Amino acid sequence: MDNVRVRIAPSPTGYLHVGTAHTALFNWLFAKHNKGKFILRIEDTDIARSSKEYEENIIEGLKWLGLYWDEGPYYQTQRLDLYKKYAEELLKKELAYYCYCTPEELEERRKEALAQKKPPRYDRKCLYLSDEERAKYEREGRKPAIRLLIPEGKTIFNDIIRGEIEFNNQDIGDFVIMKSDGVPTYNFAVVIDDYTMGITHVIRGEDHISNTPKQLFIYNAFGWTPPEFAHLPLLLGPDRSKLSKRHGVTSVTEYKRMGYLPQALVNYLALLGWTPEENKEIYTIEELIELFDLRKVTKNPGIFDITKLEWINTQHIRRLSIKELADLTLPFLKEAEWFREENFNLEYYYKVLGLLQERLKTLSQIREYADYFFFDNLEYDKDTVKKVCKHPDTYFYLEKIKDEWNKLDEFTATNLETSLKTLAEQNQIPTKNLVHPIRVALTNKTIGPGLYEIAEVLGKEKTLKRLENFISFLKQI
RNA sequence: GGCCCUAUCGUCUAGUGGACUAGGACGUUGGGUUCUCAACCCAAAAACCGGGGUUCGAAUCCCCGUAGGGCCA
Structure with missing residues (x-):
């Protein structure tokens, strides 16, 4: 495949989540396998919930996993003029229109529609506004949003993983592409970004399937060829709902802190939703790149199972050289309250690790396993x-x-x-x-x-x- | 509520109409080895969501249920 360009587009509204890492990994593997480019884009238009701290955590996590990007990070907040420009283009083409309705008015009409058992979609009131009415709203100081005009018919796209998916256009109302404050909505910004960044394959979570027809309308309105889509299975908690904090640790950097190896997490995440032809479980990153095939990704969501991750981690720990293991465990060892720099001897430590290597499930366990090698006054019970x-x-x-x-x-x-x-x-x-x-x-x-x-x-x-x-x-x- | 996605051991999965007595891995259980634990070796238990079709033949194709999930409000 030529010139593959994929992206990961996290919102800095939380630390790097394993679900995001999963999606990032599949994009990255696809890019590397096809000798393409992997792009990082920070979707920070939700200014109230975004923070620099989260952004740094996401970047730290991606780097730790080894998922380096070839371009970016790009920031949506630095591209607001661009979205505005493209929205105006659609207005000019009369494929989009100003909407002066207030949230309160919309809410009221939505309730009315529901009461009459009609689908609660936008009623196109502002599409048919007369010049006088528009002038009246302007005089009132109302700032308009911009809505996209949705055509009749059906929208079909071919998902690389799921095959054909079909939507009725009438189920989708004329949705807002630019809010009255000049900030683009999610779907609009995504399309403008993906198009201008030359994204060839949009690989993302299954939770975005229902956003796809909306995005397709935007591509069509501009006359752009849409990218290929592949919707990955979601990561679930043990109760089968979308993996979240309440299921336990979901932060990638937290796994780092707990003593997991990045190659183990990558190995585990890669096998969640995808199986190579070979009948084995432990892979190096190079092998994963070599074998990766998007078409072989499964459709059903997977439960994040920390027990299996633990096992994979022990396997990767055993594959480390003693020297590598020493380098990686030392930071954890230094955290132990009994650790004394002046008593530490590297050659001795290598020997200690020789005994402990195959017993370590996580790097952090070195603290509980190695203590007696480093202090003499044991207090017997x-x-x-x-x-x-x-x-x-x-x-x-x-x-x-x-x-x-x-x-x-x-x-x-x-x-x-x-x-x-x-x-x-x-x-x-x-x-x-x-x-x-x-x-x-x-x-x-x-x-x-x-x-x-x-x-x-x-x-x-x-x-x-x-x-x-x-x-x-x-x-x- | 509407739309969409999904359905094989507890979990991740193999399976693309006959080679399926449904395979592997994690986990679990039992045994072996050993100074203990872990590791290792051996063994076992463990699944095609239900119902209809299509077909000589269905885990596999179709339909209807059911369940779970997601998105939109």
Whole structure:
């Protein structure tokens, strides 16, 4: 496909929502797959609800996901003259007309129509205004809106994902394209922007299907060839309504903060509504670009399932090199209250990560998993210690293993294991009677990576010291 | 209320009239492995919304319901 140009057009009335990110991703993948351009446009005409802070969050989120744009950001508020110019063109062509009706008048007539069981559409009162009437309204100081004249007939368009969709024009009234304050309505601004920006494919959420015929009227009024349309399935919450805040976290930057990898979120979002031919779940961004096909997007909406996202995240974490993992987890590690810059050693940290990498569901979990590698004064809990040291001779064997380990020249996991197993065998006790207490001695936790590996990473000095502390604690209770 | 979209395991989906005893993945459950947890391996439970057609044959095509969703007020 030649010269593909697509866009994402968020309103800065909230942070970057995963639904917006989903749409952005599909546009971006389509652009990249076809070697086209991806354009960012900020739809900020709702001045009251728009803010710079939200805009920055959207930009931060898109960049974090790697969805870089080739053009923009364009701002609708900087293009108001343009919309005005085009609206006037339609007035000149008599395809649009001024409307002086006030919201109150419209509301009243809408109610009347409803009462008579008629569809509540605009009654074209102002289309047939005489010059005197118009002059009268002008004298009253009324500022007119501009309405588009909708022709009779049917409007049909071919959606890339859904096929033909048909609307009766009579179901759509002469809608406003420019409000009386000179601000264009959503549908008008979108068309002017998409046309002037040379958008070839409009890929957006299914919630815009019913806006499409309105936009088509505008293209037709100007005699412009409309772009192709593709309406993506919506993202739903577990209750099957449109995904929103009340369903949990919907902010992309919040996922970043929680320790998700951008490539994992991209992977998950890509598979929500689209399946590549291959029968696998984990894809790199390059693979997604290579395989992406808009025609294979499903029509049914998808529920955002954080459990699956979590699994995909663990898979991507495992594919990271230790060095990458270190870079990415360090900011989270630094947030931990026990973290001390002066005690930190990168080579040591690499070894720690070697043990923790495959256990991390999110990067932020490094804080809860890595603590005992970084501080020495473990505060043992009486009950836990009692639980793991049920065997009355535990104290005695711990002394023995401490001596055995002290004798080791090479403090490696293999040697530690051999030595512990030999001791257990000689004394005919199950290894776990030793392993569990030692685990608590070294980590102050009952779960974690392999004990011998932990001891090796901690090193001889720390391991023996902790054993010693643990033994004295055990003596006291 | 009107218009529009959609309908396969709990979830994401494969499926384009016969190869479907409906496949995969996440999750769940059970088992194995192990010092614990996770991982890993093995296994299991789990779905074509309902009703009519069309056809020799329907998850697949058509119609009508139903349900869910969206948009417009």
